[in-house]
Amino acid sequence: MRVGVPKEIKSQEYRVGLTPDGARELVARGHEVLVETQAGAGIEAGDGEYEAAGARIAPDAASVFANAEMIVKVKEPQAEERARLTSDHILFTYLHLAPDAPQTQDLIKSGAICIAYETITDDDGGLPLLRPMSQVAGRLSVQAGAQSLEWERRGRGLLMGGVPGVAPAKVAVIGGGVVGENATQIALGMGAEVTVLDRSPAVLERLSHRFGSSLKTVYSTKGSLEQVVLVSDVVVGAVLVAGAGAPKLVTREMVSGMKNGSVLVDVAIDQGGCFETSKATTHAEPTFVVDGVVHYCVANMPGAVPRTSTFALTNATLPYVIRLADKGWREALQADPHFLNGLNVVDGKVTCAPVAKSQNLPYVAPETVL
């Protein structure tokens, strides 16, 4: 198969969909790899490294899209990239379609086979291609929260861990999955006072077991959530209902009741955000203030650390890229119902139930399109 890797064009996105090592694996299996010039600049993988791995370098995105059967990316295709998609393409990348009607409409119109990293499942009930970026984003969320607490950044002027004799910041983490667990680890490591809320008792039990009495766990209800949020200095939003728009758990009213200079970090912003006052921001201008509360809502947080993130991402995605290239999309998805859960849009039909529901579109079961 001809596999194309365009340079990412989302604001401040320096990851790349395939490393030179990944290209080497595909080439060794008889596939052709076409990489846009400078696509690996953010991980210091020059064109020469891709060429040494057996890939060809394309001068621009247009020639990658025109000559590749499968496009492997990191972020959801931007409008300019969507315009290049045709019914001859397989698109394999993060999509986050539930809150994104314009993208969904463009993918429907393209006729392409669109497989989303974030809805592929595994036997343990996890999301193996979201997991590595959730690990990165969870850890980064606490760094972002700590920085946003600084006075010059319009925060309360608190040091996350305090110092002897002065109390640390209070951090609440809503959602104790992969993002939540990684945020908890870093926040506790920095010396913050940390509370995790989740509506799954099993999740709370797992975290309580891992972190012991240094972590407070709270079963999440409207009432308990409000109580914790109102006294917190930093709140990390880390909930997910796979494929669906994030539930708005923190209301505008709760936000206005928070202390001035408190910080909300909405990691769930890629699924629309779990704070009512959130709107997506970029690394160029990551924060804004509503009712005195600093909001950090960057939808591609791992893009800030492209080296760590690209390698972590491609460790997870490469085996799936290889299966698609070796077998073709139909056979690869037929062989694995978890992989099939990644199919979001095909031939103009929406095959991911939560996406169809979020946007009032007809749903077609993915098994029926194979």
Ligand SMILES: NC(=O)C1=CN([C@@H]2O[C@H](COP(=O)(O)OP(=O)(O)OC[C@H]3O[C@@H](n4cnc5c(N)ncnc54)[C@H](O)[C@@H]3O)[C@@H](O)[C@H]2O)C=CC1
């Ligand atoms: N902004 C960014 O750059 C990035 C964002 N993300 C996003 O972070 C979010 C979280 O991802 P993961 O941790 O991997 O998901 P996960 O599935 O591992 O964890 C989500 C947790 O939320 C809990 N939850 C769901 N609804 C809830 C509710 N109403 N109240 C309390 N808890 C609730 C679940 O029980 C689960 O424990 C996703 O939206 C993901 O796409 C992930 C990576 C990067």
Ligand SMILES: CC(=O)C(=O)O
């Ligand atoms: C998962 C996601 O949104 C990201 O890695 O950018």
Ligand SMILES: [Mg+2]
């Ligand atoms: Mg206020």
